[in-house]
Amino acid sequence: MTATKTIRTDYLARVEGEGGMLVKMRGGTVTDVKLRIYEPPRFFEAFLRGRPFTEAPDITARICGICPVAYQMSSCLAMESIAGAEVGGQLRALRRLLYCGEWIESHTLHVYMLHAPDFLGLASAVELAQTSPELVERALRLKKIGNDVMRVVGGREVHPINVRVGGWYSVPSKAQLQALVPDLEWALEASRETVRLVAGLQFPSFEQDVELVALDADGEYPIDRGSRLISSRGLDFPIEEFYDRVEELHVEHSNALHAVLRGRGAYLVGPCARHALHGHLLSPQAREAAAEVGLEPVVRNPFRSIVVRAVEVVHACEEALRLIAAYEPPAEPAVAVAPRAGIGHGASEAPRGVLYHRYRLADDGSIVDAKIVPPTSQNQRSIEDDLFAFVTENAGLPDDELRHRCEQAIRNYDPCISCATHFLTLEVERT
């Protein structure tokens, strides 16, 4: 008789939202791997219908408390493209600055508090604080500076209130932004230290060859916007063609749809994809930090994504300083955006990867339909592929260690399960 074995984690820790993992093995062979997402569906796309286009940034922000800025930016861009409005100059610079704040906060949270404990064999950053309080203090201060940027520009760190279609409700003074500079200068140093720290961790040897996809932002490292998507295997298409290239599959074990490239299969978005495709566009200190620790130009080992995240924090700090130095308060806080019928697309780079929105509006600017594809649903297939390959290669490990390693393999992607599970558009009554 062949022995069968099941490894499962019912509630994954240190991820955003609720998901579990199931690995089935027969003998030494993996027969099934599932990232189970049972975070309940919230039907955002359904209840956006009929609401004014101006409400999309505030409503979609509520999909995710960790990356609300990404939702606000992608929805604003989509609405502005329908109206033919261009949010440029300092209005756009402020958006990029707000987004830098979110990257610093979200990446620091993940690097130090969600991911690093895995490498150190600890349960949490609170445990880490007992042995290395200086590390946790650095993490908290760095994270707080990201939050400070969001608070000054956006009003608050979770669900900022200052973002609107067309720009802002009010813009900060030069002095308000200048006040952030000393902290951001400290943060830039601290983020370089972070890169050195995480590059010294022990990484399991494991590589995956998956198609990497990121926004292309016309010569900038992509953050707050991008008009095309490009891939490591030569794809290059405008975001308007998203649904011609990507297909969403509904699978039984997940309350989130799986996105795959039509005719190509699984793909990966996020820090490793951005770095592989646009590493040469990182800020000078970020490139220096990457070179100093010998970061490979294309990171194929998902466990090493922590180093890429740390490098992106350096970039976000330096970029924030650059934006503040060049800041002149714009005369008007927003450009006018008139309601108009049409279909609009918007995409930006959430900390976890490409976040795509598509809206169709009626003449009066009310939303006829909405489509939102968050990064985690695009990465789900790759995460399962990783688990399958990883367990196959490491089938000999004791169960507990294997389970721990599998959980870590999932956390490599900083999955945001709250995000991934918002977009099923049908409600079934079973009461």
Add this chain to the structure above:
Amino acid sequence: MRKPKLAVWKFSSCDGCQLSLLDCEDELLEVAGAVEIAYFLEASSATVKGPYDLVLVEGSITTPHDAERIHQIRRSAKTLVSIGACATTGGIQALRNFAHVGEFVSAVYAHPDYISTLRKSTAIADHVPVDFELQGCPINKAQLLEVAGALLAGRRPNVPRHSVCVECKSAGVPCVMVSRGIACLGPVTQAGCGALCPLYARGCFGCFGPKDQPNLAALPSVPMPTAFREVNFR
């Protein structure tokens, strides 16, 4: 003395309110020293069994399974606090409560049979007794620390029950309705944000939910002559 045990549970939500606890950067290590973080999956993979002295619940009830789970959690909790708009009102996903089921059924959808969900999104207090409700989307993290500290010390939390208008007055923000002719929900909205939207020249959109006994009938009758939109009283 034994440290009080803290647990944080999540239902249907965006994670933002429990993130507010991790966003208490200046206080987090002190909190971790004062209480035993016994169950907080977003922050730690180590879990300790109940009963718990203080349980924070984020999110609304939207599935049959969750409607069961909240009862187990209540049984394990000495004190239970629901945090945020989802947990205290059903949250933004409660917009489904006003929709017609027939309209949803006709929507295009691959495998409806894979999904298990309730027709309505409801507050925690609709299912179990709740010791304190902290409103906000997201909650104010200073209020969270106040509520947790107060309940663990056995005193009543100091969370003012007035409207956002009072916060505008104490912050010295001119009324956006009167001075700018901007529609504002401040008069009927629970305080706690610090009059954030008016500070940013925006009308309150009610993310802290209704205050106690809001005078909703008076709100639409607030005089708003067209001319006000053109006049700047400052």
